[in-house]
Amino acid sequence: MMKLQLSRRVTVACGFFRLFRxxxxxxxxxxxxxFIVLIIGHIKVGREYGNNFVELKFGGQVVPPxxxxxxxxxxxxxHQNSKVDRTGRMFYKEHLLINTAKTIQNDLNEQQRCLSWCxxxxxxxxxxxxxxxxxxxxxxxxxxxxxxxxxxQWLYYLRYAGFEHVYVYDAYxxxxxxxxxxxxxxxxxxxVSYVDWSHNASPYSVTGTQESAYQDCLEKWGHQSKWQAxxxxxxxxxxxxxxxPNFMQRFIANFSRELPxxxxxxxxxxxxxxxxxxDTQHPFLIDxxxxxxxxxxxxxxxxxxxxxxxxxxxxxxxxxxxxxxVDANQNKIRLxxxxxxxxxxxxEDTPDILAKTTEDNxxxxxxxxxxxxxxCLPAK
Ligand SMILES: *[C@@H]1O[C@H](CO)[C@@H](O)[C@H](O)[C@H]1NC(C)=O
Ligand SMILES: *[C@@H]1O[C@H](CO)[C@@H](O)[C@H](O)[C@H]1NC(C)=O
Ligand SMILES: *[C@@H]1O[C@H](CO)[C@@H](O)[C@H](O)[C@H]1NC(C)=O
Numbered sequence: 314m315m316k317l318q319l320s321r322r323v324t325v326a327c328g329f330f331r332l333f334r335x336x337x338x339x340x341x342x343x344x345x346x347x348f349i350v351l352i353i354g355h356i357k358v359g360r361e362y363g364n365n366f367v368e369l370k371f372g373g374q375v376v377p378p379x380x381x382x383x384x385x386x387x388x389x390x391x392h393q394n395s396k397v398d399r400t401g402r403m404f405y406k407e408h409l410l411i412n413t414a415k416t417i418q419n420d421l422n423e424q425q426r427c428l429s430w431c432x433x434x435x436x437x438x439x440x441x442x443x444x445x446x447x448x449x450x451x452x453x454x455x456x457x458x459x460x461x462x463x464x465x466q467w468l469y470y471l472r473y474a475g476f477e478h479v480y481v482y483d484a485y486x487x488x489x490x491x492x493x494x495x496x497x498x499x500x501x502x503x504x505v506s507y508v509d510w511s512h513n514a515s516p517y518s519v520t521g522t523q524e525s526a527y528q529d530c531l532e533k534w535g536h537q538s539k540w541q542a543x544x545x546x547x548x549x550x551x552x553x554x555x556x557x558p559n560f561m562q563r564f565i566a567n568f569s570r571e572l573p574x575x576x577x578x579x580x581x582x583x584x585x586x587x588x589x590x591x592d593t594q595h596p597f598l599i600d601x602x603x604x605x606x607x608x609x610x611x612x613x614x615x616x617x618x619x620x621x622x623x624x625x626x627x628x629x630x631x632x633x634x635x636x637x638x639v640d641a642n643q644n645k646i647r648l649x650x651x652x653x654x655x656x657x658x659x660x661e662d663t664p665d666i667l668a669k670t671t672e673d674n675x676x677x678x679x680x681x682x683x684x685x686x687x688x689c690l691p692a693k
Contacts, residue, residue: 440539441539442538442539442562442565443476443477443617444480445476445542445543446530446543447479447480448484451464452485452490456659457547457652457653457655459547459598461495464495464546465495466597467546467547474550474560475563477504478503479506482510484510484526485514486514488511508529523628527543531620536621539621540565543616543626547598548649549649549676550580550648552645565578572637575636575638575639576618576638577622577639578617578639578646579614579615579639580616580641581609581647581648582609582610582614582650583605583609583650584606585602585603585604585649585650586652586653586656586666586669587604587654587657587666589601589654590603601653603674603677604672605673607669607670607671612629614648615628616631616638618631621634
């Protein structure tokens, strides 16, 4: 039966061809026929792969490629929809998955950038050029209202400034004050080392709580850093002439190039005083206080030091093994110290405070610079 049908078809076709052979058009027509078949096939393939490849259609939603603004959750949802929606036009090809993976990776990178307040690549082994050590206690009755949010802001700022690592000594008194969980993602990222310092927290003393933390850090991890600063979470190092990312490393490199013997550089203390602005509208500590003392407020400097040249740590000047200690010029570097309403007993601004201070908006440049920083604000 099949043979019969086949032979009849062949006969019909042969008759057809014989008709055309006589007219000598066969070759041209045949070539044209093959050409058309090829073109139709090509268009069909293009429709199937091409459109989806360009628009990344997933379950009817369009995820534009090379646009990292859609968040991870969104991408994941689209991805899930694609698994559920297996209707005809869905092409679950490898290159689509690769593109989705790329989009998710972009989103992750975006978040990382966001959190680190700068685009610096993470430290890759070896010694840090610059680290910081912090002794901190976060507690709810703090009148200065320094919370986990302010701690994270300070850490992001240090990273922006060029600090590659921060050793956080957490002197919590009751266990709910512990910052361990809040800092865990920065520990995982390799930016923070968390040290439980609660056994030295109470009763608080400068030598037993604070200086002992700095000394512990120096002895255990001093060798990991060339330079280190010991500062508090309301103290922001600031170079008036250089506010670009990494300014602290440039400052130190400049300073020690000009003065190779220097082992300790101290930053002068400029207080930001007065009633803070509304902290819902101004979530950043450095954006809440804008009145600064005209000159250094007191002799309470804070040190940046070569770890290998320090013998004994203190709060303001460490004892050196070798090298010299120099007070840095206030026009080159200063410590912006966010004290707020402390001197007015946490009350309204007094004429005295207003007279002592001048408006300073220079930090606001730093607030604006980090892209999308506002959306990266950690929850309280
Ligand atoms: C991504 O899409 C958003 C929303 O449509 C748009 O505002 C943004 O400019 C786009 N970004 C890029 C890099 O195309
Ligand atoms: C470091 O030196 C360079 C070149 O002299 C200068 O442009 C830069 O502003 C200096 N940075 C700091 C923070 O002192
Ligand atoms: C701060 O601002 C928020 C939002 O604008 C407002 O709801 C709140 O009442 C303000 N707080 C004070 C103390 O003014």
